[in-house]
Amino acid sequence: MKYIVSTQNKTVNGNIDLPASKSISNRVLIINALCYNPYPVHNLSDSDDTCVLKKALFSNQNKFDIGHAGTAMRFLTAFLSKIVGEWEVTGSQRMKQRPIGILANALTQLGAKIEYLEKEGFPPIKIYGSHLKGKTLELDGSISSQYISALLMIAPTIENGLTLKLKGEVTSQSYIDLTLKLMARFGIQYNWNKNIIHVPEQNYLPGEFTVEADWSGASYWYQIAALAEKGEVLLKNLQLDSLQGDVTIAGWFEQFGVKSEQKKDGVLLIKTENIKPEKLTLDFLENPDMAQTFACLCVAQKVPFHFSGLKTLKIKETDRIFALQNELAKFGAALTEPSDGELAWDGNFDSAAEGKIPLIKTYHDHRMALAFAPLALAGFKMEIDDPMVVTKSYPSFWEDLKKIDFQIENMTS
Numbered sequence: 001m002k003y004i005v006s007t008q009n010k011t012v013n014g015n016i017d018l019p020a021s022k023s024i025s026n027r028v029l030i031i032n033a034l035c036y037n038p039y040p041v042h043n044l045s046d047s048d049d050t051c052v053l054k055k056a057l058f059s060n061q062n063k064f065d066i067g068h069a070g071t072a073m074r075f076l077t078a079f080l081s082k083i084v085g086e087w088e089v090t091g092s093q094r095m096k097q098r099p100i101g102i103l104a105n106a107l108t109q110l111g112a113k114i115e116y117l118e119k120e121g122f123p124p125i126k127i128y129g130s131h132l133k134g135k136t137l138e139l140d141g142s143i144s145s146q147y148i149s150a151l152l153m154i155a156p157t158i159e160n161g162l163t164l165k166l167k168g169e170v171t172s173q174s175y176i177d178l179t180l181k182l183m184a185r186f187g188i189q190y191n192w193n194k195n196i197i198h199v200p201e202q203n204y205l206p207g208e209f210t211v212e213a214d215w216s217g218a219s220y221w222y223q224i225a226a227l228a229e230k231g232e233v234l235l236k237n238l239q240l241d242s243l244q245g246d247v248t249i250a251g252w253f254e255q256f257g258v259k260s261e262q263k264k265d266g267v268l269l270i271k272t273e274n275i276k277p278e279k280l281t282l283d284f285l286e287n288p289d290m291a292q293t294f295a296c297l298c299v300a301q302k303v304p305f306h307f308s309g310l311k312t313l314k315i316k317e318t319d320r321i322f323a324l325q326n327e328l329a330k331f332g333a334a335l336t337e338p339s340d341g342e343l344a345w346d347g348n349f350d351s352a353a354e355g356k357i358p359l360i361k362t363y364h365d366h367r368m369a370l371a372f373a374p375l376a377l378a379g380f381k382m383e384i385d386d387p388m389v390v391t392k393s394y395p396s397f398w399e400d401l402k403k404i405d406f407q408i409e410n411m412t413s
């Protein structure tokens, strides 16, 4: 299936019901599974990534296919390691290329047994869950914070708790912070000093919980507001006082004339001023999921950029560096990779691309479709391949775009 995405509008006004955060939802599902008497969770995400984890946790099977969901893969691996039994976890072809060795080694040191069913260090895996005994573990933090979050969530429930000494340049720290803050919300005490996190053995205290709206999903609406000449968009249930690290984009978007105001029922984006930076320099180490949003925005706004902190983009749903280079080249923008973890653009367009209507490939990556579609507002015409890829995090995205008069034409043959 393909969608042709276009709009004649230059002004955007609307109220959008954002999806709930899949990062928060998946943490709360695991924490609830570790509680003795869990309360129901309100506003749980309806994304694929949350649905697969929920299905696995509530199933009576011992084999799980978590599709493309990184958090489900990593969180479930740690959770099942402490549940006595034999478990198999697999995922999509891409998941089989996303490493899990660091987490599996750590769990093995705590007493679990993990076998690789195909390739050493990668899913699918077989887990022999058992009673785990905590200790001090040294862990490379530069590949994925999800390994650390997965271990932290089970830490209070294993004998003697757990101490993690993080090595290397720790990526996505804002997500580690999110994990610990949510654990604290469920009664857990911990100590985090520089690169050492200590979680003593203790019980989670169940309580009522409502999941926040998703700041990563909000970024596409900020992008839309930035590309519009003017307008106001209310992002319902979104909070500026948020647990999610991606809230930081509210500040980044001010350079593109988008202001954020906290209202009773959400965050109001206000676009009044058509401004943009001469060049954009940003570090995405804490916010890797925002790289596609800003690369697409800068090309549409003709803003040269230099982005860093992108080393982990190659092991996400797709190699996002390669995907951005390939697809933005279809609009005539040649992005370079000055060194590993960097992406840059000099602001020049190749005129050979002018007047063409490219087919934007999405590479099984929701954020490719989510970040490219807003470019219709800047007059970029395109077809989007496999548009339902958005269900990984934002199932109602296309319906929401129609609310602000985007035309979404289905080209299913």
Ligand SMILES: O=C(O)C1=C[C@@H](OP(=O)(O)O)[C@@H](O)[C@H](O)C1
Binding pocket: 022, 023, 024, 071, 143, 144, 145, 146, 149, 171, 172, 175, 288, 289, 312
């Ligand atoms: O813990 C989480 O919820 C996430 C952590 C990040 O992954 P990495 O830690 O692998 O960078 C992020 O990219 C992902 O979308 C969600």
Ligand SMILES: C=C(OP(=O)(O)O)C(=O)O
Binding pocket: 068, 069, 070, 071, 072, 289, 316, 317, 367, 393
């Ligand atoms: C990287 C992402 O997800 P995950 O790693 O959980 O698959 C994402 O949602 O952008």
